[in-house]
Amino acid sequence: xxxxxxxxxxxxxxxxxxxxxxxxxxxxxxxxxxxxxxxxxxxxxxxxxxxxxxxxxxxxxxxxxxxxxxxxxxxxxxxxxxxxxxxxxxxxxxxxxxxxxxxxxxxxxxxxxxxxxxxxxxxxxxxxxxxxxxxxxxxxxxxxxxxxxxxxxxxxxxxxxxxxxxxxxxxxxxxxxxxxxxxxxxxxxxxxxxxxxxxxxxxxxxxxxxxxxxxxxxxxxxxxxxxxxxxxxxxxxxxxxxxxxxxxxxxxxxxxxxxxxxxxxxxxxxxxxxxxxxxxxxxxxxxxxxxxxxxxxxxxxxxxxxxxxxxxxxxxxxxxxxxxxxxxxxxxxxxxxxxxxxxx
Amino acid sequence: xxxxxxxxxxxxxxxxxxxxxxxxxxxxxxxxxxxxxxxxxxxxxxxxxxxxxxxxxxxxxxxxxxxxxxxxxxxxxxxxxxxxxxxxxxxxxxxxxxxxxxxxxxxxxxxxxxxxxxxxxxxxxxxxxxxxxxxxxxxxxxxxxxxxxxxxxxxxxxxxxxxxxxxxxxxxxxxxxxxxxxxxxxxxxxxxxxxxxxxxxxxxxxxxxxxxxxxxxxxxxxxxx
Ligand SMILES: [Zn+2]
Numbered sequence: 285x286x287x288x289x290x291x292x293x294x295x296x297x298x299x300x301x302x303x304x305x306x307x308x309x310x311x312x313x314x315x316x317x318x319x320x321x322x323x324x325x326x327x328x329x330x331x332x333x334x335x336x337x338x339x340x341x342x343x344x345x346x347x348x349x350x351x352x353x354x355x356x357x358x359x360x361x362x363x364x365x366x367x368x369x370x371x372x373x374x375x376x377x378x379x380x381x382x383x384x385x386x387x388x389x390x391x392x393x394x395x396x397x398x399x400x401x402x403x404x405x406x407x408x409x410x411x412x413x414x415x416x417x418x419x420x421x422x423x424x425x426x427x428x429x430x431x432x433x434x435x436x437x438x439x440x441x442x443x444x445x446x447x448x449x450x451x452x453x454x455x456x457x458x459x460x461x462x463x464x465x466x467x468x469x470x471x472x473x474x475x476x477x478x479x480x481x482x483x484x485x486x487x488x489x490x491x492x493x494x495x496x497x498x499x500x501x502x503x504x505x506x507x508x509x510x511x512x513x514x515x516x517x518x519x520x521x522x523x524x525x526x527x528x529x530x531x532x533x534x535x536x537x538x539x540x541x542x543x544x545x546x547x548x549x550x551x552x553x554x555x556x557x558x559x560x561x562x563x564x565x566x567x568x569x570x571x572x573x574x575x576x577x578x579x580x581x582x583x584x585x586x587x588x589x590x591x592x593x594x595x596x597x598x599x600x601x602x603x604x605x606x607x608x609x610x611x612x613x614x615x616x617x618x619x620x621x622x623x624x625x626x627x628x
Numbered sequence: 629x630x631x632x633x634x635x636x637x638x639x640x641x642x643x644x645x646x647x648x649x650x651x652x653x654x655x656x657x658x659x660x661x662x663x664x665x666x667x668x669x670x671x672x673x674x675x676x677x678x679x680x681x682x683x684x685x686x687x688x689x690x691x692x693x694x695x696x697x698x699x700x701x702x703x704x705x706x707x708x709x710x711x712x713x714x715x716x717x718x719x720x721x722x723x724x725x726x727x728x729x730x731x732x733x734x735x736x737x738x739x740x741x742x743x744x745x746x747x748x749x750x751x752x753x754x755x756x757x758x759x760x761x762x763x764x765x766x767x768x769x770x771x772x773x774x775x776x777x778x779x780x781x782x783x784x785x786x787x788x789x790x791x792x793x794x795x796x797x798x799x800x801x802x803x804x805x806x807x808x809x810x811x812x813x814x815x816x817x818x819x820x821x822x823x824x825x826x827x828x829x830x831x832x833x834x835x836x837x838x839x840x841x842x843x844x845x846x847x848x849x850x851x852x853x
Contacts, residue, residue: 325841332702332837339706339831343717357718373703376669380710383673388687388718460845507848612673 289361289603292385293596294346296378297370297398298425299323299334301341302592303349305360306600311408313353314593317341320466327465328455329424335373342381349592360391364599367395367610367627368620370425375616383612392609394599395627397439397620399428401594402556404435408597409583414552417581418442420541422565423557423589424451424466427537429495429544430622432554435598436605441622442544443495450533451559453499457506457529461522471526472562478523480531483509487536495540502532534565542572554581561585602626629691629820630657632679632715633813636672636708637700637728638746638786639665640806643675645683645690646813652821657683659810668707676711690721694816696807697725698832699754699768700746705831712829724820725827726812729756729768729785735804735811736761736784743778743798745787746806753787754834762815770834 288308295302304314319337323329350357365382368375379395386393403419419430427445432438448456451468458467463474485505488498506529513520545553553573559565560582573580587593607626620627634643644659658679662671680687695712698705716723733744738761745755748770755776756768773791780797788795788802819826 326839327842330837330839333839335702335706336831336833336837339710339713342710343713346714346717373706376703377706377710380669380672380707381714384711384714385718387673387677388715456845459842504848507845511847612677613670615667615670 289600290355290359291596291599291603292360292363293592293594293599294363294365294378294382295398295401295590295592295595296338296342296374297366297368298374298590299329299337300590301338301345302590302595303345304592304596305349305353305355306408306593306596308600309407309411311593312355313349313351314591315345315348315352316591317345324465327459331371331373334371335377338374338377342377357385357389360389362392362394362599362603364394364396364595364602366398366401366595367614368398368617370398370618372616372618375618379614379616383614387612393612393614394602395610395614396595396598396602397622397625397627399426399430399622400435400439400625401598403430403432403554404598404601405587405594406554406556406581406583408593409587410581413554416548416550417552417554418541418545418548418550419554419556420537421557422450422537422555422559424455425449426557427497428622429540431544431548431550436601436607436625439622439625443497443540445497445499447498447500448503450497450499450537453503453533454559456503460507460510461520461525468559468562471530472564474523474526475530475564478521478525478527480527482521482524483528485528485532487532490536495544497536497540499533502529530564534562534568537565538569538572541569542576542578545578546576551577552579552581556583556588558589560588598625629817630685630689631692631694631813631817632676632690633694633726633809633816634672634676634708634712635696635728635731635807635809635812636668637696637698637705638806639663641668641671641675642807642809643672643679644809644813645679645685646810646817648817648821652818654814654817656810656813657685659808661806661808663806665704668704672707672711687715687719690719692721692820693723694726694812694826695723695829696728696731696812697827697829698728699748699770699834700728701749702831702833709829709831723829724816725829726816727768727827727832728807729754730764731807731812731815732785732804733758733764734761734815735808742782742784745783745785747786747790753791755787768832768834
């Protein structure tokens, strides 16, 4: 194993500054500094606040990651960094730092795709990913269904959200229910005590023959329900609303993911991203994958959220595939398409 | 002492490698500037790489780094700071901050009082007052040009050029418009040789982030009163 290159991965696309060291499919050490606490009162990530936090956290996070891996910078063989998609100012901090480390160490730089990183990280948990695989990425920033033929060279987008990301819908509904931000964990918790059948919310783009998603209609339906109850002076049964909302989200997500596996004859589904930790999503995905004979792979929660390990894991794949490094004039790309695992 | 200086707090990306002899004499080994407000992140590292080749040195030969800490538009500013922090971390050398307006002021060579100002966007300028090229009076600030009392002093920098009409007298000769890392390197080495402590390499933002705490959710039913 030790003849494989040591990859330093740097992530700064949203509100987590993540750095990790990976060799092949082995995570040797990582560190994440989050600015989430600074965004709470704004009910969402404030780009300028996130960018400021990245700059402050970057080199200390690199140091902590090295310490946790028991490695020195001089041991690093290549540097991988998120080139996109993500917030412009946030991405620039990580890419600027990565270029500087690359120059100073004389080691190659690889600007990689954040979305594909979310899939690659599963290799650190469950070993090499079977080819092909279907991946469902669900977080505050993304809701994507991907056909992954090869992590480094061949990823196809099957569908995406046409409006809000799944995690964003959680945040907005949490606000309606006066639950804290980020909305995922409190809604998940409330839902466990609720009756999902107490009401039925719409399933956006259900059975429309695409792998796209839509959550804004669902959010509006919840808002309407809350307003109506308010107007009629009825008590708000938060647990039931949370459970019914959550069921609507995970029903569409898991159905489309399993449909994609069946249609493409793929027997492995990876679910990653911050929302992958959601208990209802996991439970329904497990059941439907079992019924369809599909192997379900969900990395542990710490690896599902944004981190440097996902970027280092993809960097390791890109290096192993023999792809050329990125040039020092590598540009960030806030909407880097998932078809580009390596930015050029 | 071999020092790499760069600044990305204005539309310019400027970098230089300078050297000070034991007697304090300054030699510019290599320097380059380009003006492209949208490509700091793409331009800075290749420029630094090229300058080391031109100067016939490697990054490992550097004794210190000096970086412009602004004030300046934040996204560009952070490119320089993130680069400087990481270089210093990887090379194990000290990293010093230089106020961008101080570098601009130093490059004027002026011996009489003046104001230096750069574009702060949103119809404002970042500014500071100097008694001469080396001596700033007070802190750097951000202001609307019309509300700035220039005292009729000469004004330099791109901010003076942009708002010449509002600022009136003093804007006749606003050069240099942007900071030059060659001057920044010389200024940093001069201060270091005199034992003057340079600022930490942290950004001078001067403004809070724009962010509003959300109010109550918008009503979705139009007829709800
Ligand atoms: Zn993500």
